[in-house]
Amino acid sequence: MPATRSGPARITAENWSFRRADRAAAVLHGLDFSIAPGERVLLLGPSGSGKSTLLHALAGVLGDGDAEETGTLALDGTHPRASRGRAGLMQQDPETQVILPRVGDDVAFGAENLSVPPEQIWPRVNDALRAVGLDLPLDHPSSSLSGGQKQRLALAGILAMQPGLVLLDEPTANLDPEGVLEVRDAVASALADRSATLIVVEHRVEVWRDQVDRVLVLNAQGGLEADGTPREVLVARGEALAAQGIWLPEHLPELPPFNSTPGRQLMTTESLAVGRRAVAAAQGLNLEIQAGQALAITGPNGSGKSTLALTLGGLLKPISGVLKAEPELADGLGAQPRSWKAKDLIARIGSVFQEPEHQFVTGNVRDELAFGLRHQGRRGTEKEGAEKEWAARVDELLEALGLADFAEANPFTLSGGQKRRLSVATVMAAKPKLLILDEPTFGQDALTWAALIELLRTALLEGSAVVSVSHDEQFIEALNSRQLLMPEQPESRLSDPRLTSERRPGR
Structure with missing residues (x-):
């Protein structure tokens, strides 16, 4: 890319603290450090430690x-x-x-x-797209990109700016x-000349x-x-950091083996084709989802x-084929979740979107967790009871997922990892028979x-089914999941996904 940067940035923090208006305690407290121009820094910390807040502060956009x-x-x-x-700044949510x-x-x-001369902009654009592995025409609609592709798009936009930080x-x-390595290598290549300072936040240390x-x-x-x-x-300091939740390859979480017993059929599909605006993104899907069973949907971005x-969650209409909620799930309703009322859907199918913010509808964390419970319309239950x-259910989830201290906080002010846990907890609160989770371990x-x-x-173990979209192999293994591998096809048109019926061995 054309070398027109104004040079790498220098960063200094001297006893710097930051507290949000709606919090009693500071998010970041007494920071002292200096980062030299051109340095490459990995910023680590447990979920909610203020990593994203520090990046937003450095970008001047708090x-x-x-x-x-x-x-x-x-x-x-x-x-x-x-x-x-x-x-x-490339944010958590592209x-x-x-x-x-x-x-x-x-x-x-x-x-x-940034008023870059027009004759330099398009060469930068092409170079940036190539660097992040997003091989698409310049007029390709950005709305049709997957979440992972949007991440690459956001990174390409930053590289085209050629900032000093x-x-x-x-x-x-x-x-x-594959995309993880492509993006990491693209960043390393673009900054190989030390023409910009780099700070990257990741939980998975081994990548960077x-x-x-x-x-x-x-x-x-x-x-x-720690700083060094x-x-x-x-x-x-590996052992001490692992005890605080830092992901280190030498100190991965130890979990006991896990097995659950499959129960009755909850949902089946036959020759199902799914997509948006009548364009198939995947087709030929024949699935059986059973109570007490985990299924992981894996495959390339896009x-x-x-x-x-x-579509499985009843939020998109199938393009063709059959999607049927079996009697164990439908419980007297029709076989098409798409036709169910919201209160009936909440009690039966809980969907966690890839972007947590798309789910939040109240002003604080506690109300967010109670929202589904109050609207599912349980019959024969006295309101006071x-x-x-x-x-009690809300308190249980707040404690289990480390959100008790944020019960009165606005959901949109949480960290990315906290937002993800909240989005999962909101659908689990009502104990639906089918959980559908998109990247549940993000952040x-x-x-x-x-x-x-x-x-x-x-x-x-209580009889719910868990269907997850995930690239997290440890997560897939920990739930002893079957896997549905979605192969990549041109223009995101897919065929012949392969469902492996055998289970992965538990840890």
Whole structure:
């Protein structure tokens, strides 16, 4: 790409703290560090430790006018808000960063806003798309991209800007294994000349540990826990960091073996084709979903996994073929979940979207968890008794998923990992017979990941079915899941998905 950067950025923090207006405690507390121009830094910490907040602060986009900020945080000696455009931020949810309807225009948007000369913009766009492995025409509709493809699109837009500071928040979280390496290598290649400083947030350490000079670790209170070379931090302090939830290959979570007993059929499909706007994303699907059984939908990004999940959840109409809710699931309703009322759907099928924010409908975490319970319309239950039952269920989930301290917080102010746990908990609250989860372990540290596994194992043992879209092999194994592999086809048109009926061995 044309070398027109203004040079790599220098970052300094001196006793810097940040507290949101709706929180009693600071999100980040007393940070002291300095990052030299061109350094590559891996930022680690348990879920909710303030990693994303720090990246937003460095990008100058925190935007909370009532927040309290003390100490100094500087980018090239000035407050980051005075240096907007100097940093390029890829957020956890790439959906929020897709702006324009065509791929090429979206990648060019940032560079255009930085007044890059027009003759330089399109070469940058083409180079950036090539670097992230997004081999699509410039006029391809951005709305048709999968979640993983949107992540690559967002990264391409940042690379085309050629900022002095690149901030990546879980850039590979929703990518297939091949895509993870492509994006990591694209970042390494684009910044090989040290023309930009890099800070990357990831929970899975092994992806980036050999690509960075330095590791910063935040603790659960938002303070600086460790700072040093990868060897100094990850090897010398590995056991202590693992105890706080940091994902280290040498200290992976230990889980007992798990098996559940399949029960009655809940849902079947025959020659099912799914898609949007009458364009098939996947077809020829013959599935049997049973109570007490886990099924993982896997495959490359763009292969129709999320579209299938939405269709199974009654939220998209099948293009063709048969999708049937069996009597055990329908419980007196019709065989087509798409035709059920919302209160009936909540009690039978719980769907977790790839973007957690799309599910939130109330102003605080506790109400969010109680929402489905209050609207599922249980028959024959006195309101007063039901409220006590609901409150007990909400408290149980808050405690199990580490959200008790945030019960009164606005869901949209939570960290990415906390939002994901909340989105899973909201559908689990009503104990539906079928759980459909899209990337349920996104943004989780090792401890919250294990807590989520425990909850889902309990749901399976109680007779619910769990269908998950996931690239997380440990998660798939922990639930002893069957796998549906969705093969990649041109233009995301798929055929002959292969369902493996044998179960993976439990841990």
